[in-house]
Amino acid sequence: MRKKAFVKPWVFGIAAGSIFVLAEAVFPISPPSAYAFCLSCHVRDLVNTVLNAAFSARYQVTEVAERALLLTSPGVLLGAFIAARLHGEHKARKADRAILSAVVGFLVMIIGILIFGCPTRIVLRAGYGEFYGIAALAGMFAGIAASTILMRLRIRMGWGGR
Amino acid sequence: MNPALLSLVFLLIGLVVGFLAQRSRMCFVAGFRDWILVRDTELLTGLFAFLATVWVLTSVLGSLGMLHRGVPVYGHAAAELGTVPWGSLPTGVGRFFWSSLGGGFLVGVFSVIAGGCVMRQHVLCAQGDRNALLYLAGFYGAVAVYYGLLSRFFGWVYG
Numbered sequence: 001m002r003k004k005a006f007v008k009p010w011v012f013g014i015a016a017g018s019i020f021v022l023a024e025a026v027f028p029i030s031p032p033s034a035y036a037f038c039l040s041c042h043v044r045d046l047v048n049t050v051l052n053a054a055f056s057a058r059y060q061v062t063e064v065a066e067r068a069l070l071l072t073s074p075g076v077l078l079g080a081f082i083a084a085r086l087h088g089e090h091k092a093r094k095a096d097r098a099i100l101s102a103v104v105g106f107l108v109m110i111i112g113i114l115i116f117g118c119p120t121r122i123v124l125r126a127g128y129g130e131f132y133g134i135a136a137l138a139g140m141f142a143g144i145a146a147s148t149i150l151m152r153l154r155i156r157m158g159w160g161g162r
Numbered sequence: 163m164n165p166a167l168l169s170l171v172f173l174l175i176g177l178v179v180g181f182l183a184q185r186s187r188m189c190f191v192a193g194f195r196d197w198i199l200v201r202d203t204e205l206l207t208g209l210f211a212f213l214a215t216v217w218v219l220t221s222v223l224g225s226l227g228m229l230h231r232g233v234p235v236y237g238h239a240a241a242e243l244g245t246v247p248w249g250s251l252p253t254g255v256g257r258f259f260w261s262s263l264g265g266g267f268l269v270g271v272f273s274v275i276a277g278g279c280v281m282r283q284h285v286l287c288a289q290g291d292r293n294a295l296l297y298l299a300g301f302y303g304a305v306a307v308y309y310g311l312l313s314r315f316f317g318w319v320y321g
């Protein structure tokens with residue numbers, strides 16, 4: 001068995017942060033600022049570009065999406081797939097909470113469209129010093145804290161199944 | 163810039179970040195969750211390293227004039243941001259501030275329920291997790307549902 005070569009999370013943070021900011025400085029992706037990476041917004045733009053082309057609809061896309069296809073989400077899937085294959089970490093896991101997962105994904109996307117950000121871009125926008133990004137980050141921390149504490153309470157009290 | 167080339171840039175950003183995210187098991191939600199649950203700081207360090215890197219680089223590049231740092235423009239909603247103060251709140255804090263705060267709260271709650279942020283779900287899906295695959299199905303499907311059915315009900319978020 002191959003030895004696991006983990007990348008430390010802080011290395012990921014520095015690498016990803018540098019990539020996102022430098023990409024925006026070097027390439028013309030600026031009109032929505034802090035837009036080098038966002039899975040909600042890029043998926044929104046990608047799907048809407050396809051819908052607009054297929055059904056000649058006129059759904060909202062950002063200015064970059066009129067100049068390019070935002071293939072970030074397929075890119076992440078592909079990159080993670082390559083990494084998992086190279087290190088023997090690809091294994092099928094059964095869908096034991098199928099409906100819950102789909103509903104949660106649906107809701108996260110709706111909110112992501114409304115407030116312009118998946119968790120990654122919320123942090124990215126906060127790093128840009130953008131006021132609404134910092135507000136969303138504060139809200140996200142509060143939401144994580146509330147649901148985690150509730151989850152721990154539920155486990156300790158023995159409410160619910162599992 | 164050539165559209166195909168710019169698309170390739172986005173694909174490459176995704177590839178590199180996806181690769182690194184799989185190797186580091188990075189998640190922007192699980193860091194704070196793990197810290198609350200078991201005081202494990204490893205993933206939280208990643209989040210703050212990311213935040214600090216972005217902050218420093220944008221400050222430096224922005225002051226060098228290499229980066230466009232103004233009021234962000236988000237498509238067609240930009241014109242409406244923060245124009246109407248809400249009730250007796252201090253002027254300048256528009257309704258989108260409260261939408262961001264509340265929306266961020268809900269993103270946090272739902273991401274903890276799902277077990278990871280959106281990027282982490284992409285990575286899990288690529289590793290063969292069927293729950294994450296269904297998460298992404300809901301995620302992609304929501305775009306069409308939102309713009310086909312729901313968008314007319316959410317104007318108040320920016321108002």
